[in-house]
Amino acid sequence: MVEIIAHRGASAVCPENTMVAFDRALQLGATGIETDVQMSSDGRLVLIHDETLNRTAGAEGWVKNAAYEHLRSLDAGYWFDEQFAGERIPSLEELLDLIRGKNTLLNLELKNGIVGYRGMEEKVVHAVREWGLEEQVIISSFNHASLVKCKRLAPEIRTALLYMEKLYRPYDYAAKLEASALHPYKWAVTREEVAAALAHGITVHPFTVNDPAEIRAMMDMGVQAIITDVPDVMAALMGTYAPTQ
Structure with missing residues (x-):
């Protein structure tokens, strides 16, 4: 079975990276959730994609410069649609609480390529272990040095390399970094x-795949998971899907 990983939750129909988006993703058939982790100025782990607050929180400034209580006071839903007014920027702990006890994969993308959040890896690993979700979590990042650090801190937690362009023998690179998966752009x-990655014990989970024809093409290629904004579309396709030869 191909895992359906909801990109920032059900981000096609709800404001991304909010609890309503995560809840809705599971209702729409997602078997996994992808989200973005950053840190407040006082060291709390929060779920938001952009390094700045302008687009999804209606405020000026950088996430890294805002205290947790200020971030929680912002409206992270109104920008998407007024029916979502009052949605908050979640903490990582809120999402861990949502999936605990469920058979749900959680992809935590560390957003530490532009901002070097000191201590982020330690805090994420501690939270995952505290909630007993080591087997359900994959930590991904475009910052591959950060993933190596995560692996050294927690060999039991899977890591995945995010990348945009084609790489030469990416499965060899993943093995060198002790990563469990590749997360390439589609x-x-x-x-x-x-096929080569799987032969080396490395799974492939492309992002962000939304078009039904592209979803089918990825499944035909034999990927193990797809990161998508439209989990319902993919779930519907899975119901009638038959791989091509």
């Missing part, structure tokens, strides 16, 4: 590399 995926 255009960087080929059938041959998916």
Whole structure:
């Protein structure tokens, strides 16, 4: 079965990276949730994609410069639709609480490529262990050095390399970094590399795949998971899906 990982929750129909988006994703058939982790100025782990607050929280400034209580006071839903007014920027702990006890995969993307959040890896690992979710979590990042650090801190937690462009033998690179999975942009995926990765014990989970024809193409290539904004569309396809030969 191909895992359906909801990108920032059900972000096509709800404001991204909010609890309503995460809840809705599970209702729409997602078997996993992807979200973005950053840190407040006072060291709390929060779930928001952009390094700045302008687009999704209606405020000026950087996430890294805002205290947790200030971040929680912002409206993270109204920008998407007024029916979601009052949605808050969640803490990581809120999402961990949502999925605990469920058979749900959780992809935590560390947003530490532009902002170097000191201590983020330790805090994320501690939270995952505290909630007993080591087997359900995959930590991903475009910052591959950060993933190596996570693996050294917690060998039992899976890591995944995010990348945009095609890499040469990416499965070899993943193995060198002790990563469990590749998270390539959809255009960087080929059938041959998916097969080769799997032969090396590395799974492939492309992002962000929303078009039904592209979802089918990725499944035909043999990927193990797809990160999508439209989990309901993918779930519907899975109901009638038959791989091509």
